[in-house]
Amino acid sequence: MRFRAIAVGAALVSLVCMSAAAGAQDTEELLLQGDEYYRAGEREEAIECFTEAIELDPNCAACYDKRGTINYISGRHEDAIADFTRAIELDPEESSFYEMRGASYHASGRYEDAVRDMTRAIELGPDTAAYYYYLRGSIYHEMGEMEKAISDLETACDMGENEACKALHWLGY
Numbered sequence: 001m002r003f004r005a006i007a008v009g010a011a012l013v014s015l016v017c018m019s020a021a022a023g024a025q026d027t028e029e030l031l032l033q034g035d036e037y038y039r040a041g042e043r044e045e046a047i048e049c050f051t052e053a054i055e056l057d058p059n060c061a062a063c064y065d066k067r068g069t070i071n072y073i074s075g076r077h078e079d080a081i082a083d084f085t086r087a088i089e090l091d092p093e094e095s096s097f098y099e100m101r102g103a104s105y106h107a108s109g110r111y112e113d114a115v116r117d118m119t120r121a122i123e124l125g126p127d128t129a130a131y132y133y134y135l136r137g138s139i140y141h142e143m144g145e146m147e148k149a150i151s152d153l154e155t156a157c158d159m160g161e162n163e164a165c166k167a168l169h170w171l172g173y
Contacts, residue, residue, distance in 0.1 A: 027053040027060050043070050061090035077108040095125030111143050130159035
């Protein structure tokens with residue numbers, strides 16, 4: 001009985017996404033529907049809508065970003081990396097794509113790749129560089145590279161990133 005309810009629910013989501021796609025001239029309606037599902041905690045339904053949007057517009061960087069974010073949150077880091085990589089291919093100047101791919105690399109234990117992406121995010125995102133320095137410093141800390149970790153955390157703290165200041169305090173600096 002439970003399996004049947006899940007199957008019916010999945011079919012309804014697919015119909016909602018497909019009907020939105022049929023009436024949409026672009027991907028916006030599907031993106032909005034996916035966002036609604038995400039806010040409601042219905043991650044798989046959101047992914048289906050974002051996937052439908054990608055099928056309509058394979059060059060939609062935001063579609064890959066949104067699907068990648070849900071994959072990341074859901075612990076599907078390799079899927080997230082693939083989505084963020086595609087988003088970067090489509091819009092290589094968007095710092096948040098590097099941030100999220102770096103976070104995905106970090107979560108999957110690929111620290112060098114994570115550092116590389118956080119470095120690129122720092123270069124591209126001056127308005128959010130303090131946060132990216134904090135993230136990169138945290139990765140260096142996990143890698144045991146304390147000098148680099150402290151340097152990044154101090155830079156982030158000096159730029160006003162409170163979490164970096166707390167991390168430095170916790171580390172005794």
